Amino acid sequence: METLLSFDKVYKDYPSGPSIIHALKETNFEAKKGELIAIVGPSGSGKSTLLSLAGALLTPTGGTISINGKSVGNLSSKEQTALRLEEIGFIFQAAHLVPYLHVKDQISFIGKMAGKSAAELEKDTASLLSQLGISDRANFYPKDLSGGQKQRVAIARALINQPSVILADEPTASLDTERSREVVELIRNEVVKTSRTAIMVTHDERMLDLVDHVYRMEDGILTQES
Template structure:
């Protein structure tokens, strides 16, 4: 029997616009099981990034329910919500957003600190990820000394660092060429399959969709499977 990690039930999101309200997401229902990697495609402004922000507990749904590992995310108090973000969710963005004054190793160790991972365990996890992503020789380099592809691999390692249940990738290949972009998506897929995680990738790059288990289309705030 398949086990779900992430569930969305009738999730809608409204934003105020002067005296009116715009419904950006409309009754989204979605289940992602262990070991599943899904993609969401659709035009700009269709609600894809808003959906990722809600799943990642950066926004609160107007109505509906988001559950990660059987916990209803938006019903948690702030301290608990911060811990869910730190331990349960890994974000990968279009831009690596690395901290300029931290070397590669420290970029990962700060995640371990935020997620309250034991020091020794954090050291092992960081070294293992850097080795797996071919970054061990760069661990003492700073972001301005890295190539674009290396920066994105560091961002991936950072997202994996807390061993999250859910990985959210928002246009992770947009700033990379097709070869490096495919390498990035393959790394996400391998992590999902080997560690039984759930992952959602928002992308405009349809060349990457064969690496995903399911593909959804979002348009005008509605989500449908392709």
């Protein structure tokens, strides 16, 4: 199967006063088309650092990250911005919705930045809202949504540009078990149906039966468990 994301000897250090934090130690890692991967591990172990590197939000201290066959380090900053917008969908722990935008505009805004036409956006936004079961919330503001609904809007927003790599940092942290499973199942369906890849950081071991591979992060060291 085709590799969508790869880390070749990637590591990340943060300066911390006179010392250095080795947040991610030298890591080789691959995510293929159609795979949903979970990363578990304690707080402070480097999970968010890995995800930010994978999404080209952070630059590695060393090593090579490739997304869809392109080495991120070889791209100009303009090309990196385009890559983030077109190839990567982020879902964060808190939905991070814009308070003054209606649900449908939260989603179409991201598509507009990627240069999609208004007609295309209207159609794609409506179709995502319907898939996620929140069509009836299209004209609501975030404050009038439940936690689960907000997270579904965040998922729709992450998917509007049909990214090949979906990155989710504790997407179910604010949800109960039933809603959490729904959210993970939605991500999983999307990945399988359209052959993308998704990497999900989670504290919730009850979701692990839904994923293809589990990795554990401990003190900046990533180990494959299944």
